Amino acid sequence: MKYSDYFKDLSAGSKKQTEIVINGYTDTLPATLIRGRENGKSILITTGMHSGEYPGIPATLTAAERIDPEKVSGRIMMIHCLNPSGFRERTDNYVPEDGKNMNRIFPSDNTGTPADRIVSFVSKELLPETDFVLDLHSGGQSERLTDHLYFPAEGQAAEESLKTASFLNFPYLTASYSRGGEVGYAGNILGIPGLLLERGHSGYCLPEWTENMTEDILTVLTALGVLPGTLRQNQSHTVFRKAVYAESDTEGLWYPYIQENENVRRGQILGEVRNFRNEILQTVSAEGDGIVLYFTPGLSVRPGWPLVAYGLSEKLTE
Numbered sequence: 001m002k003y004s005d006y007f008k009d010l011s012a013g014s015k016k017q018t019e020i021v022i023n024g025y026t027d028t029l030p031a032t033l034i035r036g037r038e039n040g041k042s043i044l045i046t047t048g049m050h051s052g053e054y055p056g057i058p059a060t061l062t063a064a065e066r067i068d069p070e071k072v073s074g075r076i077m078m079i080h081c082l083n084p085s086g087f088r089e090r091t092d093n094y095v096p097e098d099g100k101n102m103n104r105i106f107p108s109d110n111t112g113t114p115a116d117r118i119v120s121f122v123s124k125e126l127l128p129e130t131d132f133v134l135d136l137h138s139g140g141q142s143e144r145l146t147d148h149l150y151f152p153a154e155g156q157a158a159e160e161s162l163k164t165a166s167f168l169n170f171p172y173l174t175a176s177y178s179r180g181g182e183v184g185y186a187g188n189i190l191g192i193p194g195l196l197l198e199r200g201h202s203g204y205c206l207p208e209w210t211e212n213m214t215e216d217i218l219t220v221l222t223a224l225g226v227l228p229g230t231l232r233q234n235q236s237h238t239v240f241r242k243a244v245y246a247e248s249d250t251e252g253l254w255y256p257y258i259q260e261n262e263n264v265r266r267g268q269i270l271g272e273v274r275n276f277r278n279e280i281l282q283t284v285s286a287e288g289d290g291i292v293l294y295f296t297p298g299l300s301v302r303p304g305w306p307l308v309a310y311g312l313s314e315k316l317t318e
């Protein structure tokens with residue numbers, strides 16, 4: 001079923017809770033549909049894709065309760081958990097049936113494993129009829145993180161995404177060149193503006209993170225004219241046009257020497273991967289001056305696992 005099909009039997013100025021069924025996937029996706037009194041933009045809000053990133057889930061439930069459909073212009077689909085089996089199994093960021101990270105495999109296809117089918121549903125049935133996509137994330141179970149967001153950096157979606165982001169209370173706005181993630185695929189491939197928000201970390205679900213994310217949802221909807229009201233642009237953010245995502249080259253013991261939201265200088269040693277003989281296998285140094293957005297506090301790492309990500313405050317010399 002396509003995005004608009006879900007709203008066919010919903011009268012103007014009403015909302016309903018539903019369970020989305022995906023062909024070939026045994027779980028259903030809990031969702032809220034809101035159809036405004038007036039026409040306007042069609043919005044998709046998703047969370048729980050990474051099943052150990054919690055604050056977005058109650059944030060969407062609270063926002064769905066608070067929104068009065070009589071005051072809405074347009075349509076809102078909120079999917080409260082994109083990875084229900086992962087949520088149940090407490091996996092960090094993958095679908096337990098196939099081990100796939102959904103935010104790496106967009107647009108995928110509807111004949112594959114459960115992760116492929118969920119992603120294909122979003123990319124083929126929902127996104128093409130969507131005017132804006134908001135996807136809520138956090139640091140993972142083994143990740144510390146400072147509040148930041150990602151906006152698609154390429155094409156026509158970049159400007160509107162960044163404009164919408166400027167109304168939100170985030171200190172760091174980071175350009176994303178991703179093509180295999182939900183917001184990256186929507187923005188950088190389909191030209192649909194959107195934002196990926198990151199608040200909270202470490203597998204916790206603290207009330208202030210959830211409350212801030214609820215406000216984020218309502219602010220984005222107001223900025224897009226879906227909810228009434230006026231907003232002031234937040235002038236205090238830093239835009240990172242480039243970020244570095246350092247990964248482990250090897251299996252080992254990771255010792256970070258930084259914290260989230262810390263300033264780093266070019267050449268500064270950010271951490272080391274060692275073996276059980278305490279020999280250094282990998283040294284991670286800052287490629288430029290910047291701010292640590294998130295990092296793995298330790299200890300066990302494997303090849304390709306994230307170690308530290310930092311936004312660059314200066315242009316790298318090529």
Ligand SMILES: [Zn+2]
Nearest residue numbers: 050053137138
């Ligand atoms: Zn995530």
